[in-house]
Amino acid sequence: MILLALIPILIQFLxxxxxxxxxxxxxxxxxxxxxxxxxxxxxxxxxxxxHAVYLGIGAYTVGIFSYYGIDNxxxxxxxxxxxxxxxxxxxxxxxxxxxxxxxxxxxxxFAQMVYFLGISLEEFGGDDGMPAxxxxxxxxxxxxxxxxxxxxxxxxxLAVLYLCHRIIHSRFGMVxxxxxxxxxxxxxxxxxxxxxxxxxxIISGMICGIAGALFANWNEFVSPxxxxxxxxxxxxxxxxLGGMGTLFGPVLGTVLFLLLEEYLPEWMDALLFxxxxxxxxxxxxxxxxxxxxFARGGVHSLLGRLSLRHG
Amino acid sequence: MAEVLLKTEELTKSFGGLVAIQELSMEVxxxxxxxxxxxxxxxxTTLIAQLSGSxxxxxxxxxxxxxxxTHVPEYRRSAxxxxxxxxxxxxxxxxxxxxxxxxxVQAHAGHSFRFWSKARKAQELREPALEILxxxxxxxxxxxxxSSLSHGEQRQLELAMALATRPKLLLLDEPMxxxxxEESQKMVELLQDLKGTHxxxxxxxxxxxxxxxxDRITVLVYGESIACDTPENIxxxxxxxxxxxxxxxxxxxxxxx
Numbered sequence: 001m002i003l004l005a006l007i008p009i010l011i012q013f014l015x016x017x018x019x020x021x022x023x024x025x026x027x028x029x030x031x032x033x034x035x036x037x038x039x040x041x042x043x044x045x046x047x048x049x050x051h052a053v054y055l056g057i058g059a060y061t062v063g064i065f066s067y068y069g070i071d072n073x074x075x076x077x078x079x080x081x082x083x084x085x086x087x088x089x090x091x092x093x094x095x096x097x098x099x100x101x102x103x104x105x106x107x108x109x110f111a112q113m114v115y116f117l118g119i120s121l122e123e124f125g126g127d128d129g130m131p132a133x134x135x136x137x138x139x140x141x142x143x144x145x146x147x148x149x150x151x152x153x154x155x156x157x158l159a160v161l162y163l164c165h166r167i168i169h170s171r172f173g174m175v176x177x178x179x180x181x182x183x184x185x186x187x188x189x190x191x192x193x194x195x196x197x198x199x200x201x202i203i204s205g206m207i208c209g210i211a212g213a214l215f216a217n218w219n220e221f222v223s224p225x226x227x228x229x230x231x232x233x234x235x236x237x238x239x240x241l242g243g244m245g246t247l248f249g250p251v252l253g254t255v256l257f258l259l260l261e262e263y264l265p266e267w268m269d270a271l272l273f274x275x276x277x278x279x280x281x282x283x284x285x286x287x288x289x290x291x292x293x294f295a296r297g298g299v300h301s302l303l304g305r306l307s308l309r310h311g
Numbered sequence: 312m313a314e315v316l317l318k319t320e321e322l323t324k325s326f327g328g329l330v331a332i333q334e335l336s337m338e339v340x341x342x343x344x345x346x347x348x349x350x351x352x353x354x355x356t357t358l359i360a361q362l363s364g365s366x367x368x369x370x371x372x373x374x375x376x377x378x379x380x381t382h383v384p385e386y387r388r389s390a391x392x393x394x395x396x397x398x399x400x401x402x403x404x405x406x407x408x409x410x411x412x413x414x415x416v417q418a419h420a421g422h423s424f425r426f427w428s429k430a431r432k433a434q435e436l437r438e439p440a441l442e443i444l445x446x447x448x449x450x451x452x453x454x455x456x457x458s459s460l461s462h463g464e465q466r467q468l469e470l471a472m473a474l475a476t477r478p479k480l481l482l483l484d485e486p487m488x489x490x491x492x493e494e495s496q497k498m499v500e501l502l503q504d505l506k507g508t509h510x511x512x513x514x515x516x517x518x519x520x521x522x523x524x525x526d527r528i529t530v531l532v533y534g535e536s537i538a539c540d541t542p543e544n545i546x547x548x549x550x551x552x553x554x555x556x557x558x559x560x561x562x563x564x565x566x567x568x
Binding site: 166167169170171172173174175177178181182184185186187188189190191192193196199 | 363365384385386387389390394395397401402403404405406410413414415417418419423424425426427428429430431433436472476
């Protein structure tokens with residue numbers, strides 16, 4: 001975390017291009033999304049295969065406001081929260097009546113519905129998407145300045161990390177984790193588990209919506225691609241890679257996944273043969289399988305074990 | 312006669328063609344230990360599941376404190392004062408023993424839509440939980456994850472969780488299942504201590520335990536109650552003996568005690 005705080009300074013110090021600051025912004029934004037997924041996946045045991053839908057909804061909220069000339073972030077962000085909460089409420093109410101594979105399929109189905117809705121919005125660019133301006137905050141912070149933007153995102157990440165930390169250890173968090181562990185038991189104890197799971201689902205959707213709003217700002221562009229089902233899959237991979245049910249796991253997983261996405265092709269081109277980089281997924285896949293087989297807790301637990309051995 | 316706490320009226324439940332519970336009418340009086348015995352497949356667990364609310368009956372009624380709770384969902388029955396333990400140990404395995412009981416306390420300490428303050432620091436949850444663990448005798452194991460407790464200890468934890476919900480009626484589904492002699496003995500003592508303060512419906516295969524504990528026994532065969540009486544009368548009941556005839560072990564068990 002301290003490392004993340006220092007990255008822009010490091011980049012400036014080493015006189016590296018601004019591109020790297022921007023790249024880490026993207027990593028942090030998607031880490032936010034991964035964290036929101038981990039809240040329901042790792043702590044609540046709900047495997048949502050359509051979580052990118054909130055990324056898209058958040059992004060479109062900012063995009064549509066921007067289209068109509070409203071750039072004020074103090075309007076955009078709260079509305080994003082509300083819209084995402086509403087979507088999560090509807091999607092959650094229906095999908096939480098199911099569990100297991102059905103839950104996975106129904107969340108995916110809803111995400112696909114919203115995805116195609118995005119494509120059908122001709123007014124807002126349809127398939128091609130549309131440009132979006134960065135949010136303004138009444139002159140308090142200039143998001144066009146890479147450094148300001150970086151620390152804005154960083155502050156959001158910190159805030160959400162702390163929020164999740166509090167939630168996980170609160171009464172609500174205990175109930176959520178209990179539902180993951182043994183839902184039948186929780187019901188017998190007297191917990192209306194459906195309500196608690198739904199609340200978690202909504203909170204998670206709202207956090208992911210913030211990530212979406214930031215993503216639109218980062219990209220200065222909004223398109224349905226943000227909520228394609230492969231994006232939902234990426235989020236799942238990030239969480240599993242980093243370590244489900246841990247606070248920092250998703251952040252680690254996102255950093256690892258996106259850095260691999262960025263550099264693995266280059267390395268493969270250099271090490272194997274030119275053009276090998278196109279098949280970087282072919283390396284990531286087995287890596288993920290190995291990790292799931294031999295390090296259930298993801299990178300987070302691997303690091304934990306290493307530090308134990310040295311400590 | 313003591314006040315009737317729980318009553319079923321012509322309760323029926325079938326799974327496909329199999330009738331698990333057939334027009335069962337029984338009464339549980341406040342303060343008694345009411346054992347339900349019967350051969351395998353007699354519908355004992357199905358009965359508990361319907362009383363606790365995890366299974367809906369096909370027909371008939373369930374009355375708790377003269378209130379019809381047939382269609383009251385499980386979590387709300389728990390709030391009314393019904394608690395259940397499971398035949399197959401059902402604890403939250405990755406939580407510590409203390410966390411398990413504290414969560415049970417929390418279930419009845421108002422709603423849990425509290426997102427900020429730390430649940431593990433809440434004295435109003437921890438203290439009652441500690442008290443119950445002390446009573447059950449698990450204090451020295453309270454910080455162990457439930458999964459690393461022995462089978463017997465997990466069964467005790469199960470009981471502790473049920474007790475933590477401050478129930479008026481405890482539904483215990485084979486609390487001694489899979490226990491050794493010593494552990495069973497301890498459980499019998501624990502249940503004996505509850506006598507007078509709690510009303511218990513006890514399903515148990517361990518006949519020693521049943522005859523040591525029960526005030527009244529209902530005998531269930533193929534979903535029907537064939538007798539409901541004091542342990543002495545059940546022992547000498549010819550119909551009960553007949554029903555157990557196919558089950559050689561059970562009849563000797565009944566004779567021995």
